[in-house]
Amino acid sequence: MSRSVLVLVALLGVAGCEGGKEGGGGASAPTAASADVGETLATVNGVVIGSKEFEQAAARKSPASGDALSLEEKKEVLDDLVEEKLLYAEALKQGLDKDPKVQKVMVNTLVREEVFNKLKNSDFPDEVLQKYYEDHKSDFIVPEKVQIKRILIKVTPERDDASAKAEAEKVRAQVAKNPDGFKDVAAQVSEDPYKRRGGDVGFVAKEGKPGLDQAIVEKAFTMETGSVSEVFKTEDGYNVIQVAARREQLERTYQQMKGTVLRKAKSAKQQEEYEAYVAKLRTAAKITTDEAKLGAIEIKSSGRPFRAGMTMGDDHGDEDGGEEGAEADGGEGAEPGAIPRPPMPAHPGGLGGGRPTPGGAKDQAAGGK
Numbered sequence: 001m002s003r004s005v006l007v008l009v010a011l012l013g014v015a016g017c018e019g020g021k022e023g024g025g026g027a028s029a030p031t032a033a034s035a036d037v038g039e040t041l042a043t044v045n046g047v048v049i050g051s052k053e054f055e056q057a058a059a060r061k062s063p064a065s066g067d068a069l070s071l072e073e074k075k076e077v078l079d080d081l082v083e084e085k086l087l088y089a090e091a092l093k094q095g096l097d098k099d100p101k102v103q104k105v106m107v108n109t110l111v112r113e114e115v116f117n118k119l120k121n122s123d124f125p126d127e128v129l130q131k132y133y134e135d136h137k138s139d140f141i142v143p144e145k146v147q148i149k150r151i152l153i154k155v156t157p158e159r160d161d162a163s164a165k166a167e168a169e170k171v172r173a174q175v176a177k178n179p180d181g182f183k184d185v186a187a188q189v190s191e192d193p194y195k196r197r198g199g200d201v202g203f204v205a206k207e208g209k210p211g212l213d214q215a216i217v218e219k220a221f222t223m224e225t226g227s228v229s230e231v232f233k234t235e236d237g238y239n240v241i242q243v244a245a246r247r248e249q250l251e252r253t254y255q256q257m258k259g260t261v262l263r264k265a266k267s268a269k270q271q272e273e274y275e276a277y278v279a280k281l282r283t284a285a286k287i288t289t290d291e292a293k294l295g296a297i298e299i300k301s302s303g304r305p306f307r308a309g310m311t312m313g314d315d316h317g318d319e320d321g322g323e324e325g326a327e328a329d330g331g332e333g334a335e336p337g338a339i340p341r342p343p344m345p346a347h348p349g350g351l352g353g354g355r356p357t358p359g360g361a362k363d364q365a366a367g368g369k
Helices: 003-015 051-058 071-093 100-114 126-135 161-177 179-189 193-197 214-220 258-284 291-296 360-365
Strands: 020-022 028-030 040-044 047-050 145-153 200-205 232-234 237-247
Touching: 040 051, 040 071, 047 051, 047 071, 051 071, 100 258, 126 258, 145 161, 145 179, 145 214, 161 179, 161 237, 179 193, 179 237, 193 200, 200 214, 200 237, 214 232, 214 237
Parallel strands: none
Antiparallel strands: 020 028, 040 047, 145 200, 145 237, 232 237
16 A cells, blocks of 8 residues: 555544535545534634544643643644644545545445444343344354364375375374374374374364365264274375364353353344445445446456455454354354354554544554654
């Protein structure tokens, strides 16, 4: 992102959702005339800097001495706000608000203010959460899981099928003789991505894990804990696996998962409110599309999932796919049946919008130096 775009991104919070007014040089500058800005402390090409905005900025500045800002320190805060108004107006004049990255920040800010911030935890009383829990009870069941360790021997141009199988049989005999050494052998000879972890794939439920052949999962669930499999083939090559541990299915009560229930119920409501808000905008808009031109554009897949519009929140489980962290009060660990979260605004003050601290625009434009 260019320096000029970084400046506008950092300053978007200055404008908020305020209306426009002609500023210096013909640029459309922000104005807070329709809002309660408090006492007018300064104007920049007709744009008001009010006492409320000043107080918010000044609260983030620590006094050099005592517990209150000196007049000189207040002047510094006000001067930073003046500078931000000037930079913002110039960025608009240069058309930087047309940059897709900046527009995404504006969208994030709009949805945060018009949708997400209007939903409070207090909007979800206990009876609502109880009902959500009962209606989605299967979401709060941790399924049975097995911890799989794997050694993979691939078939390659240099190693034909028979040779790969023979190598796998040799390895299998070695780990069957000393199951405790499975990790060390896997780290030496395995040819899959889990080699660096001693072949440890992690805890996997019966429905499987992305990137792991389902045949491996099905095989593991037929094995005893601590046992080593016979050699078997999948599309990747020849496998030897070990079931290192097993976790039984666990049902968690409403009281155990109350925090998670709140987060999930609120997330579902946010998604509902977001879709209703966008539907209202669509109804009021005139939208035309040209499917012929659209179809003529050739796009090659990057192999990564596309997420339109805004940054989506994710429930990140532990690397092993286990349920650690998803305990009594709704931690952020992996959760079975987790519903998708709605588009979430990026963190205020960063590239995702929000008002920067005084001088923040300069710091961001200079690469944070």
